[in-house]
Amino acid sequence: MSGTLYxxxxxxxxxxxxxxxxxxxxxxxxxxxxxxxxxxxxxxxQIASGAVKGxxxxxxxxxxxxxxxxxxxxxxxxxxxxxQIVGQLExxxxxxxxxxxxxxxxxxxxxxHRLVREKGYPVQIINGIPSFCAVAARMGDSLADRSEQLHxxxxxxxxxxxxxxxxxxxxxxxxxxxxxxxxxxxxxxLAGVMVENCGFPDEHIYExxxxxxxxxxxxxxxxxxxx
Numbered sequence: 001m002s003g004t005l006y007x008x009x010x011x012x013x014x015x016x017x018x019x020x021x022x023x024x025x026x027x028x029x030x031x032x033x034x035x036x037x038x039x040x041x042x043x044x045x046q047i048a049s050g051a052v053k054g055x056x057x058x059x060x061x062x063x064x065x066x067x068x069x070x071x072x073x074x075x076x077x078x079x080x081x082x083x084q085i086v087g088q089l090e091x092x093x094x095x096x097x098x099x100x101x102x103x104x105x106x107x108x109x110x111x112x113h114r115l116v117r118e119k120g121y122p123v124q125i126i127n128g129i130p131s132f133c134a135v136a137a138r139m140g141d142s143l144a145d146r147s148e149q150l151h152x153x154x155x156x157x158x159x160x161x162x163x164x165x166x167x168x169x170x171x172x173x174x175x176x177x178x179x180x181x182x183x184x185x186x187x188x189x190l191a192g193v194m195v196e197n198c199g200f201p202d203e204h205i206y207e208x209x210x211x212x213x214x215x216x217x218x219x220x221x222x223x224x225x226x227x
Contacts, residue, residue: 003031003089005116006096007103008048012201013219015050017134022126026052029096031088033061033081035108037055044098044227061085061095065108076112078119082115089121100219102130104174106154132170135195138205144168159184163224171222178216185209185224192224 026032026048029188032055034042039060047053063081066073080116097202099109101155103125105167117123132152136143144150149167153159161168163184174181174194185192186209194206196216206212 001092003092003094004122004124005085005089005113006094006124006126007109007113008096008098008126009102009130010044010047010098010100011199012101012131012134013047013197013203015047017129017168017199018048018051019126019128022048022128022204023051025126026055026096026098027096029058031059031061031093031095033063033085033095033097035063035065035097035099037062037064041127042098044100047100048098059088061088063097063112078108078111078115081112082119084110085116086119086121089116099128100131102128105130105152107125130199131219131221132172132223133171135193135198135223138195138198138203139193141225143170143223163188163190163211167226169224171224173218173220174222175218175220176217178212178220178222179214181222182209182212182214190224192222196220 006029008022008025011020034045034223037119038156039045065077085095097109099117103109121168151165151167151169153162153171155173159177159180171181178197192209194212196204197219198221
């Protein structure tokens, strides 16, 4: 009997925001997998270690993905990662792949998930709190009211086009285009809230474009609400 691959969302940063199901799933899996060259370099591992006892005693698959947009290179990396996971599943060992936020939202995990599933092995997704939901809660406001629309925008999307959408906009991992986001918001006289490293000890909140810095860390989210 083969093991099962679990894609476990560990939430945005604070270990206390991990779900009970996530903690229980990780605790019972003999093998964990992290998207890094070592568990000590994986932020998802650092978060999980604050909620799961004995995590350091588990076997760990280091499934680092190259920082490239080359689809061929990425496909080879995902295939290699899936192969390492399958090697554990064939031995009847369950694997918990630790991923930030939620595995269904702009996550590297999902590509590995699909490959393992296509190879005929059981897979499950354990949801986590998405970063933008944590940001909205941190700011004490909703993401969308009544019939308002909500748009989740990746950092590589056209900022101008995104701001034309009605309703609320969430710019994920916005640091790479932060200066453009700031300038565009100013030109359109739109208010925005930026949260850097939400849920981490070094969290920073910036309300309004005038307070936003020109540079920020990778885990930066910008909310723009209609009205």
